[in-house]
Amino acid sequence: MATKEQQGLLRALPQVEELLHHPYVLALEDDLPRVSIVETVRAVINDARQGILAKTVTSVSTNDLASQARLRGLTLRRASLRRVVNASGVIIHTNLGRSVLAKTAVDAVNDVARGYSTLEYSTEHMARGSRHDHCEKLICTLTGAEAAIAVNNNAAAVMMVLAEFAQGHEAIVSRGEQVEIGGSFRIPDIMAQSHARMVEVGATNKTHPIDYERALSPETSMLLKVHTSNYRMIGFTESVSIKELRHIADAENARRDAAAQAAGLPGTADHVMVYEDQGSGAFIRLDCFGEYAEPTVAESVKQGVDLVSFSGDKLLGGPQAGIVVGRREFIDRLKANPLARAMRLDKMTLAALEATLRLYLDPQRALAEIPTLAMLATPADQIEPRAQALAAAIRATLPAGCAEVTVEPEISRAGGGALPMCDIPTFVTKVSFVRGTALGCDRHLISKRDLPVIGRLSHDALLFDARTLLNTEEYKEVALGLAEYFDTLE
Ligand SMILES: *Cc1c(COP(=O)(O)O)cnc(C)c1O
Numbered sequence: 001m002a003t004k005e006q007q008g009l010l011r012a013l014p015q016v017e018e019l020l021h022h023p024y025v026l027a028l029e030d031d032l033p034r035v036s037i038v039e040t041v042r043a044v045i046n047d048a049r050q051g052i053l054a055k056t057v058t059s060v061s062t063n064d065l066a067s068q069a070r071l072r073g074l075t076l077r078r079a080s081l082r083r084v085v086n087a088s089g090v091i092i093h094t095n096l097g098r099s100v101l102a103k104t105a106v107d108a109v110n111d112v113a114r115g116y117s118t119l120e121y122s123t124e125h126m127a128r129g130s131r132h133d134h135c136e137k138l139i140c141t142l143t144g145a146e147a148a149i150a151v152n153n154n155a156a157a158v159m160m161v162l163a164e165f166a167q168g169h170e171a172i173v174s175r176g177e178q179v180e181i182g183g184s185f186r187i188p189d190i191m192a193q194s195h196a197r198m199v200e201v202g203a204t205n206k207t208h209p210i211d212y213e214r215a216l217s218p219e220t221s222m223l224l225k226v227h228t229s230n231y232r233m234i235g236f237t238e239s240v241s242i243k244e245l246r247h248i249a250d251a252e253n254a255r256r257d258a259a260a261q262a263a264g265l266p267g268t269a270d271h272v273m274v275y276e277d278q279g280s281g282a283f284i285r286l287d288c289f290g291e292y293a294e295p296t297v298a299e300s301v302k303q304g305v306d307l308v309s310f311s312g313d314k315l316l317g318g319p320q321a322g323i324v325v326g327r328r329e330f331i332d333r334l335k336a337n338p339l340a341r342a343m344r345l346d347k348m349t350l351a352a353l354e355a356t357l358r359l360y361l362d363p364q365r366a367l368a369e370i371p372t373l374a375m376l377a378t379p380a381d382q383i384e385p386r387a388q389a390l391a392a393a394i395r396a397t398l399p400a401g402c403a404e405v406t407v408e409p410e411i412s413r414a415g416g417g418a419l420p421m422c423d424i425p426t427f428v429t430k431v432s433f434v435r436g437t438a439l440g441c442d443r444h445l446i447s448k449r450d451l452p453v454i455g456r457l458s459h460d461a462l463l464f465d466a467r468t469l470l471n472t473e474e475y476k477e478v479a480l481g482l483a484e485y486f487d488t489l490e
Pocket of ligand 1: 156181417
């Protein structure tokens, strides 16, 4: 039973209609459909009722409830998937959408999204075309491969290659390459999913060519090499190169052909293929990373892989995609696999991918115009003036005495599982708090704003890395977000 006091509070609760006519709530009508406003008001009143019964609400004010409804309404209005300002210094930030697209790629997306397109139409033949054709030639030119196919992402590409070539057969993979890439992508699980039998060889730290040779059986259809992406073993380690895997496969294939011929069988025997899941997908070797630079796709092709797959939105700096390149006969089989249809790319992604690839035809242009490459390659001495400019923008906006703003040497990260050993020297703008706290400010910047600002917490300070800021508008946004936070402390 509700007490007398509770009954009084319940009676004091406003009607839905009354709140709907409150000026705070009326102001929502420009931004929200009526049904959403009514639902919000109902929810606020209902929560207050529950609160009264639970004795967590001990007073009722129509103004407060209207204000709550307004806040909830405004949160409802903002898109769930929206832009953020990335001041974290992590360049290929998977949680923040990995690569930022080049301007030409964004323009290409805009163009095909706003109108009809040649997605599956050949203007040359005036007949039906294939969506696979738009990027294939470009990819081949840039990697030296015979053929290529692009699908939804690299996880899909790996899945499709295993399903097509290793299903019901054995695929040999080193114990040192049994990795989890993140987001539940694990090599043994993907193998099981595609009904390939995984044959593990070697030890965690060392695998030798002889390990693969000993594991070969008539059931073997693939030698799989997995790039360990976001993890490195250092010290007493050894792995088998693509070149060596090529030799092993060639010798085995020659043995099988000879045996088939000796037995008088027609045609050639089933061959063992060499497939590499390369992950990061570099098209240009970034010299600034020295010995730690990721191998390029062209290098793998040159060393003799039959197929190699990689992501479109890691070091390539394009849209989310998974690209497989290699021997034409194998790519043709992938194109015919039903998974290729299930995992195919949409027109917007294809437009972005083609435009990104075109930039690589002139490597200097690629380095300058593909944001991921530009951010990775900018030396620290060019970041320092940006960090100073950001510091100046912050100092100009903050009320006096709130915080101390300095510029300090720090480290940026490639992210996306690429270049894990590379410390990328940078300069950050450091905000040390005199009033409030770094934690409280971080929460404000991320949770309270329509345009969230992602910095980096470091002890009692917030760091902002200008390396991943896109323009001076974003500097202003960081400064504005900080000023807002100090306003909330009044
Ligand atoms: C990133 C990565 C994947 C997954 O690629 P997605 O494009 O994110 O699906 C698979 N394998 C390796 C080695 C990777 O680095």
